[in-house]
Every structure is written in structure tokens, then in C-alpha cells.
Amino acid sequence: MTPVELSRTVLHAVRRAVDEGELRVTVPERVVVAPPRPGGCGDYATNVALRLARPAGEPARHVAEILRPHLLRDGRIAEVVVTGPGFLNISLRSAAPVALVQEILRCGPRYGHGDSLGGRLVRLRAPHEVRAVVHADALGRILRSQGAVVRTGHDRPPEEAWSTVLGVDIHLDGPGDGHPDASDATDATDVTDGTDATDVRVRPVPAPADPLPLGRDAARWALLHPAPHDRPRIGAEHLVQREDNxxxxxxxxxxxxxxxxxxxxxxxxxxxxxxxxxxxxxxxxxxxxxxxxxxxxxxxxxxxxxxxxxxxxxxxxxxxxxxxxxxxxxxxxxxxxxxxxxxxxxxxxxxxxxxxxxxxxxxxxx
Missing domain, CATH: 1.10.730.10 (Isoleucyl-tRNA Synthetase; Domain 1)
Structure with a gap:
């Protein structure tokens, strides 16, 4: 079950609860599911019960308990656990092999794309450093695969070679447009949520050497495969064709x-x-x-x-x-x-x- 399918399943559960008189709310147009936050469990979580609690006149945990059995009617869902003030944490059953392969071949390279961030504006800003710019480029691709609208900006115009050699898709915003300043950032990525958008300061540990001699594919892998807080290795080991690469x-x-x-x-x-x-x-x-x-x-x-x-x-x-x-x-x-x-x-x-x-x-x- 893809995130899009799960979102629809949660929406159908709300509709059934309303139709059966268990909830008195207007059924929302869409429901967002996302990986659980710390303290959660399972494969995905949704805050739909918290959203519906006030219009329903019920505590969020009670709304979640109403929705839980409706979700469990779907045979693709293995378990639903209510945590915190009313988050629904959903564990999926492993896909049947035939259906899984059919789904992948039907979707092609877009298998796994969804709308968990559907319509959400994410503004990425990178400092003038090659790893940060490549990270911002890859993050933009991944965020768009989940339905986000992405705007990418840079503190200074990136080097032309970062585009021609590394394939960075460069979209420039001017500095000083409300994005967090690098001097205020303490983590690899700092996020400030607003009403309509999320501002993300992309600041991984800088590359210790120029990755351009590696070429596009090896250089991007060298910069993206380590976690943002880890120091990347920039060397010929990324070019060798052997099992330890x-x-x-x-x-x-x-x-x-x-x-x-x-x-x-x-x-x-x-x-x-x-x-x-x-x-x-x-x-x-x-x-x-x-x-x-x-x-x-x-x-x-x-x-x-x-x-x-x-x-x-x-x-x-x-x-x-x-x-x-x-x-x-x-x-x-x-x-x-x-x-x-x-x-x-x-x-x-x-x-x-x-x-x-x-x-x-x-x-x-x-």
C-alpha cells in the first residue's frame, strides 16, 4: 500500500464513521500520512483525529479509537496503535509478491511517489558550498516525489561547473528573503514551520575536497550517501568497479x-x-x-x-x-x-x- 492509497483509506475510515453516526463532522477533502515522529510506531502516522476532535466535540484519543476499527477493516493494515494525544500509528502488512511486482511495473520509476506532502511549499536554501548545493538539489527531487512544491535558493550564485558537471538544477532566489541565516543554524538541516511554507536551511558537513574530478555520478554519490552530519570521503574509491564500492x-x-x-x-x-x-x-x-x-x-x-x-x-x-x-x-x-x-x-x-x-x-x- 502506497502513502497515497493509505491516505485514501484513512479518509474512507472517517467517512464510514460519519455515515454510521459515530462522528458528527464534515469529512475532510484530504488526509496526510507520514512516517511516525519520535514516540510513534509502525510504518505511518496521521493526526486526523486531532484535526477532527474540536469539530466533533470529542477528545482526540476518543476520535482515534472510533477510527481504529474502521482502519482495521482493510486487510492491508496489520495494526493501528493510538499514541500521544491521539495520533494513529499504522503498521502495514507485507505486500503479496504478485501484487507488489505488478504495482512496481505499473508505476515504473515513479513507484513510491506519493502525496504525503501534497501541495506543501518547501523553500530550500543552501550556502555557497558544493555539498550543500548538491544536497538541496537532491532534496528538491525527493520532496517533489512526495507532492511538495519546492523552491530552491542559494546565498550566492553556484559555480557554473556545479551545474554543468554535477547536474545541479539551479533556481536562484535573492539573499535576505526571510530564510534562516547560516550563522543561526546548529544542525545539518534547520526547519522553521510557517503557516503556508516550510523554510529549510540545507547545511551538511562540507566536502573536504573538490568532488568535480569524480564526475557527476560518483561525486553526487560521495556527497549524498553519508548522513548530512558525517564528513564525506572524496576519493577514487567511488570510481572503482568492485564490490566494496x-x-x-x-x-x-x-x-x-x-x-x-x-x-x-x-x-x-x-x-x-x-x-x-x-x-x-x-x-x-x-x-x-x-x-x-x-x-x-x-x-x-x-x-x-x-x-x-x-x-x-x-x-x-x-x-x-x-x-x-x-x-x-x-x-x-x-x-x-x-x-x-x-x-x-x-x-x-x-x-x-x-x-x-x-x-x-x-x-x-x-
């Missing part, structure tokens, strides 16, 4: 799935979602099912490194599937081969879509 593992896993699709086409068969069994595929299925939640969390916490680490997890879970995708010897392609090929295609699709949000290319050949 996480970027190589991600791109190699993607390229192998594309090679399997080409080889299967030569053998006369195509991917077709179906049951896939075996302990070797369970970590991959879980990682693919987690992708929408990871994207929502990366947007909510302004943390592109969460997406980068998740792509490594997907890549590392992919190789055990691949040896059994194609027929061997005189073996004819079967439904099992088509189903495994579809799962491999889904893994490659998620890897390509995630790399795109980080501004990194996913080549079909390595």
Missing part, C-alpha cells in the same frame, strides 16, 4: 536485471508477475515493499542518505534471485522463470527510479 553494487545490480531482460527476449519470453517462492527472494521482496516508506521518510526528514542506503539494501538483496531467472540448457521457459524475471525487472526499476531521484544515472550496461 556501494555505488558500483547498486548500478551493477540494475545493469544485471536489464541484461536478463535482453537475454530473456532473445529466448522468446517476457516478464510476467506470478508467485515467487524461496528464502532467497524474501529480503528483496521486503526491500521493494519498503521503498514507498523510505521515500516518504527521506522527504520528511530531509535525508537523501536514507534513500541511498536503501538502494544499497535493494542491490544487495538482488543477486540471490538472478541465477534462477533464465532456463538452463534445454530447459524451456516456465511460469516460474517469467515470475522471477518480473521480480528482477521490478528490482531494476526501483534501483533506476531511486538513483534518478539522487540525480545519478542508471546505465543498462556496465
Amino acid at each position: 556501494p555505488l558500483f553494487r547498486v548500478r551493477y545490480a540494475h545493469a544485471r536485471t536489464r541484461a536478463l531482460l535482453r537475454n530473456a527476449a532473445d529466448l522468446g519470453f517476457a516478464p510476467e508477475p506470478g508467485p515467487v517462492t524461496g528464502a532467497d527472494v524474501q529480503p528483496l521482496l521486503q526491500a521493494l515493499a519498503d521503498h514507498p516508506r523510505v521515500l516518504a521518510a527521506a522527504a520528511a526528514h530531509r535525508a537523501p542518505d536514507r534513500l541511498a542506503r536503501h538502494l544499497v539494501a535493494v542491490a544487495d538483496a538482488t543477486p540471490p534471485l538472478l541465477p534462477a531467472v533464465l532456463p538452463v540448457g534445454e530447459e524451456k521457459p516456465s511460469a516460474a522463470h517469467r515470475a522471477r524475471l518480473a521480480l528482477a525487472d521490478a528490482a531494476g526499476t526501483v534501483l533506476a527510479g531511486g538513483l534518478s531521484l539522487l540525480g545519478i544515472d542508471a546505465p543498462d550496461h556496465l
